[in-house]
Amino acid sequence: MNASGRKRRTVGLPETRRREWLLDIDFRKRETFAYACEAYSRILEACRSPRERVALADEYAACAALSDERVSVAEVVELVREAAAARNGWKRILARYAPAFRAATGSVHAPLHHRGEAASLRCHATQVGGDCAFPPVVSGHAFHGPVRLRGTEMRMTWSELLEAPPPLSMPGLLAFMERWKPGSTQGFEPATADQIAALAKPHGGLNALPRVYREFLETMGASTGSLRLSFGTTSISALLEDRKDLQRERPDARRYLRFTMGEEDEYNSTGRRDTDDFFELTRPTPDGRDAAIIRIHEEDLIRGMGEVEQPFPTFSDWLRTIIVSRVVFEAEPKEQTRYYSLGAKPEAPSKAYEFLTRLGFSLTELGASSAVIPLEHPGYGVIALVDAPTASIPSTGLRLRARDKTQQALLNEVIADHKQALRGG
Incomplete structure (x- = not known):
């Protein structure tokens, strides 16, 4: 993956000269990472010398208390003290929680120059080592890298889709149904x-x-x-x-x-x-x-x-919508399927399509039109369906369903973070 695939603009985030790169971290440690960044950021703001940083980190270690059960206080304290004692504390924190595939290579591609961003980081949206923006979970274990479910992926720009929408075929429909159910x-x-x-x-x-x-x-x-x-x-x-x-x-x-x-x-x-x-x-x-x-x-x-x-x-459009709904969205537990109303702006379907394709989604065997667009993340087991407004439902709809509950929760947060952009601004 070249460097351009790891930049903030690839997933629609604002970018400056000093805030160019996405943060590449292990999803399972996202909360620990955020707490450590918050503590270290405050230490940097309050101290002028390495000695002061170490002393304040020791004070933090003596009184640290977190209400989040997912986070180990001891782990956060250890990392904050290590960062405070190092000359490159931000890189120490990043290296500690790099995904497994990146830690194994020893390569760090995302320089950290952003203290404030680290504290409020929506780090779940940025697995920058591949085409997708969130790590897969298969059989309860996280794997950091693509897991292909289909032999081919169909990717088109929005203008290409409008010009030559891929048709629905019965062999494709049968293949989709058997893969998902x-x-x-x-x-x-x-x-x-x-x-x-x-x-x-x-x-x-x-x-x-x-x-x-x-x-x-x-x-x-x-x-x-x-x-x-x-x-x-x-x-x-x-x-x-x-x-x-x-x-x-x-x-x-x-x-x-x-x-x-x-x-x-x-x-x-x-x-x-x-x-x-x-x-x-x-x-x-x-x-x-x-x-x-x-x-x-x-x-x-x-x-x-x-x-x-x-x-x-x-x-x-009728048939592909029903197939996705019956086979994927109506599977138990039904509450795992999420629906988002993206408003009535005419650009909302294209915004949703472009956002999802930047995250690594591609078209399915069901084909698509400008009105009904089934998408799948081929590595991580997620289906999305974008519905353009109709006379009866004058709002663009987005439905999402992941095979895994953890992936679903992650995806829900990603969409919630970018809902305004998906609506067309």
Whole structure:
């Protein structure tokens, strides 16, 4: 890693000539490090000579008392006395709590010139020895270095994503699901070629179906197993069965293709079944693989009544959001998943994306769009989902989930520290 990868600006922090580098410390010792820096900083401020520093460090040792159970008073005292007696006290403190990989090489890349910063350091945001800003924890042990979970990583700038958003593919979807929840694709059953042809016929044939929907039907069109995608059904058998009522009026087949059927719900206060989801076939995506979708009761669509909802821009956005939610965010304990509202500023999605990619996140096998962006930290087992504002939710949303509780707590603090910047300033 070259020096530029260790600078404050790489994670969006302000930088000056004397505050250029991130602090490189062991996450497990972050609180001990902070207490030692605070004590040593005050000793430096109060003393003019090495002798005075040593004397004041001895006084501190005699009366030191910390309320934090995570921190050993004896360890802090020992380090403060060692730093006070040394000519390069800040480097002594930094070297003591360097991550294991850096301590082994004996290399110190982050000069310390910042007393005040050390005392208030949000040191959990700065593992500067790699692409990520926080250390991994695997099976209860910390490992300081990348742990790859995927064979490849997909990285794009925001402008590249806008110009050529990576599409959703069914092989990628299956791979993502099995990595995060092994066995979750069991029970998937594809629709037959005859079923798909029968569904497509009223709409003008197979070529009228959005390509991503055809791939979905060929993968799980008959059954999604234990995976529930909607308050209703996506089963091609149910969709074809409903077609048998030839006397019933239908929406314009040249414009609309229903892909979910709402079910009867005894708890629905309206007394009606749940809404249906439709493709708007006349509004394809630029690459032709997908199309815009809407949510409305079929009878309301026919009569031009009721409210048309668009909870997701496209089928791909709908599906990738549901997959991440069901497979990752709704896993137990559910409270481990955190949600952040980043406000309604139009630049918030790009700010969130750029911030997370600087921390080492990359795109997943689920692809992405400017509206729905699943991201993964490939080494440390963390999933993020950025949702752009919609008519129903006029705020950018950010959801996060780590496999490990320690990583989750660390990530929560990182996001909390930078929430204002993520909102767009």
